[in-house]
Amino acid sequence: MFRNIKTMRPEAMIGTEQYRSYIESFESELLRGISTLSTLSIISRHPEEGIYGYQLLKELQEETQKMLVIEEGTLYPILRKLERDGLLSSEKRHSGGRPRKYYKLTEEGVKLYDHMSGFFSKLLEAIASLMEIEVKLPEKHFIYCPNCANKIDVTDEEYRFCNICGLNIEGLAK
């Protein structure tokens, strides 16, 4: 939030240290999970070739109109943690004249990402009215498991059961 503010009057609320630290702490808490989810989302778009850190940040900034900003250096600890947790795999390759580490979602990472993004989407939909916003989920393409909120691609005809909780999802697609 503060990164996007270009000017402020010194006597405005944002000028006080107490206000800034409170909001910064709130943003940091809120963005922690969202940053991880958004990172996974960008990586999921590169299932074959993978994506390296710098490219990932660029895409993230473009997609979110620079609203979601991850401090550049702190992206790599996040990627490393996700790799350690088994959601990502990495491969070192040379491109553009320098060594780069390309990240891809693992099979387990894909499942976890679907579940996490499904949950987040349903959560957004649920709190939308509280925030006085509208959220329209792409329910033509996906169904959200009523039991665990897993996001399931309805175009995949093989799916008869939710692969997270095992609920029979036949006939749920709109």
Add this chain to the structure above:
Amino acid sequence: MSNIKEQETLVKEFKEQVVKKLPIWIKTNPTEQKDVLDELESHIWDKAEELAQGGTITSMHVREAVALMGSPRKIAKEYRRRGTPKFYITEELFPWYYKSVIIITSVIIFGNLLTMAFTFGGDNTAWQVVGEFFAGTASGIVFGFVGVSLLFIQLSMNGFLPEDLKKIAEQKGTFGIKAEKPKTKIPDAKLAEVERRAEKKARKKGILESQGSYIFMGVLAITGGFFLLLYPIATLPTLVDYINLDPNVRTELIAALVYWLRLMGALILAQGVFRFGQALAGKNRIIHQVMMVLHIAAICLSIPLVLQLQYNPDIIITTLQALFSGADIVLYITIGSWIIAGLHLLDAFRELTKVIRLEVVGFSQKG
């Protein structure tokens, strides 16, 4: 300084600052550290290239790219953010914390028992010695507990995980480490079978005796202990009856000997009960350990009792001196009691190593 050299120096300085702040678990792994730094460096050059907008990269671009990376402290802090918070110690480190507390507590108890054994017979009374034992043990446990807790809080704050500790331990080659449990869920029946086999293996490899041995040792010690406790030595003729002494003195000698034998009988009985408890413990590691620690306590308590033979002539020295007037009984008793005390000490130490091995390597490690 040429432009390129200056740019490289800027990147190098940034990397050095990051290294300074990195947690030890990365610093102790050169490959991991290089990997982290290479990734950051690659990012800086990419960013500088972007800032140069297709032109030549200048030091100003590199400086700006470095600034956009964020502070080295913040980057390093993110690397420390590992593990699942549970109180102040991460969930992953909790089993290690628990093991460390058990080991430290065992060592403190053993150390204090040892000190107690060697202070018996000095200027202090038995009650003072026992009091000092409890005070020393309690304060030792408190300090040990606080020390271990602070250490593990610090490790948790630095993002240490058991695998990092294992790596360090393996590098130093000081610990035998228990194999990590498989992540996939094992059916209960299969798990029980694995545990049963592991327990059998631990017995085979010498950490634990067989159930039959524990029953035998238990029964033997309980019988022996009861014999010394209940046998009416006081009313039957003993070797004291064969010495030519004043009847009052003889009565005192008999009373001292009987008292000593009963105390020894109680300790032997207790050891038997603990051994019997181990026979019933099966594959319950905690019960085994508790029984073994209690057994160590009983062994250690018997050390001062044996050394009492030197310091209290009424128990046996006076009687033997009257029987064998020419022999240096004090010397023999001194040597004999020290040998027995030494053997007891070795036995206690052996048992303590078993408790620690069971705690550190569990049933699943070679003995």
